[in-house]
Amino acid sequence: xxxxxxxxxxxxxxxxxxxxxxxxxxxxxxxxxxxxxxxxxxxxxxxxxxxxxxxxxxxxxxxxxxxxxxxxxxxxxxxxxxxxxxxxxxxxxxxxxxxxxxxxxxxxxxxxxxxxxxxxxx
Amino acid sequence: xxxxxxxxxxxxxxxxxxxxxxxxxxxxxxxxxxxxxxxxxxxxxxxxxxxxxxxxxxxxxxxxxxxxxxxxxxxxxxxxxxxxxxxxxxxxxxxxxxxxxxxxxxx
Numbered sequence: 001x002x003x004x005x006x007x008x009x010x011x012x013x014x015x016x017x018x019x020x021x022x023x024x025x026x027x028x029x030x031x032x033x034x035x036x037x038x039x040x041x042x043x044x045x046x047x048x049x050x051x052x053x054x055x056x057x058x059x060x061x062x063x064x065x066x067x068x069x070x071x072x073x074x075x076x077x078x079x080x081x082x083x084x085x086x087x088x089x090x091x092x093x094x095x096x097x098x099x100x101x102x103x104x105x106x107x108x109x110x111x112x113x114x115x116x117x118x119x120x121x122x
Numbered sequence: 123x124x125x126x127x128x129x130x131x132x133x134x135x136x137x138x139x140x141x142x143x144x145x146x147x148x149x150x151x152x153x154x155x156x157x158x159x160x161x162x163x164x165x166x167x168x169x170x171x172x173x174x175x176x177x178x179x180x181x182x183x184x185x186x187x188x189x190x191x192x193x194x195x196x197x198x199x200x201x202x203x204x205x206x207x208x209x210x211x212x213x214x215x216x217x218x219x220x221x222x223x224x225x226x227x228x229x
Contacts, residue, residue: 045160045166045211047211047219059217061217100168100171106218108156108168110168114164115165
């Protein structure tokens with residue numbers, strides 16, 4: 001079955017960097033676009049970034065544009081989110097998600113990982 | 123950016139009752155709307171896509187309707203496991219956006 005497992009979360013000081021990873025299995029990784037979605041404590045869902053199947057097209061929320069970078073390694077079935085210049089408001093659970101339709105652009109999110117918590121605090 | 127407004131923020135209902143949740147888009151998104159369910163401590167789960175299509179394994183008591191700007195998720199008869207938070211999401215335009223959520227709680 002489809003499995004997405006995030007890692008890399010933790011406590012980080014404001015202004016520092018952190019990289020999240022997502023290991024995927026149970027489907028043909030290179031057939032699907034992928035996304036990161038975050039959820040601040042007690043708050044709703046916020047889409048963060050998306051990447052096309054070949055890693056060429058990348059999309060970002062305005063709140064993270066210029067600070068976060070999404071990339072993927074199709075040979076290792078992994079997705080990453082490199083986060084620079086972290087702020088307190090970046091504190092959230094970060095979910096890795098797979099697009100619902102294969103080989104799609106903007107899409108729904110058909111499979112989700114369990115998330116990894118990032119806390120930005122001094 | 124498409125803004126999705128969900129109402130009510132909280133819906134207090136009893137098991138067996140019908141629940142009607144609303145999602146309104148700031149501009150027309152055709153039928154490019156999905157609904158998700160999220161239970162405490164869990165990741166969201168896709169329920170409905172393209173406004174009215176149930177995802178695999180979703181019970182028939184969940185139904186979606188609407189197009190353009192106004193959408194509805196209906197739970198025909200609430201089961202104990204349906205008490206959760208529900209989000210709508212549009213895929214008509216970048217950036218993807220979610221509504222603020224409706225919490226369905228036990229009355």
